[in-house]
Amino acid sequence: MSLSVRDLRWCPECADERAFETPPCEDGHGLDCLDLSCLDCGFALVVGVLVDDAPVVVELAAA
Numbered sequence: 001m002s003l004s005v006r007d008l009r010w011c012p013e014c015a016d017e018r019a020f021e022t023p024p025c026e027d028g029h030g031l032d033c034l035d036l037s038c039l040d041c042g043f044a045l046v047v048g049v050l051v052d053d054a055p056v057v058v059e060l061a062a063a
């Protein structure tokens with residue numbers, strides 16, 4: 001089992017497909033953290049939220 005997950009996703013910053021990796025989580029999500037950051041430019045991408053009674057929101061945040 002690995003702490004880092006690499007995934008090929010569209011990066012709005014790079015305007016291209018880039019490898020994304022789960023960054024060290026500062027929110028206590030641990031292995032459940034769904035944050036991804038672009039290995040190229042560091043753009044942070046949240047691919048999902050683990051909240052039951054809230055609508056699923058995709059948040060985009062510039063690093």
Ligand SMILES: [Zn+2]
Nearest residue numbers: 025027029033
């Ligand atoms: Zn997290």
Ligand SMILES: [Zn+2]
Nearest residue numbers: 011014038041
């Ligand atoms: Zn990027």
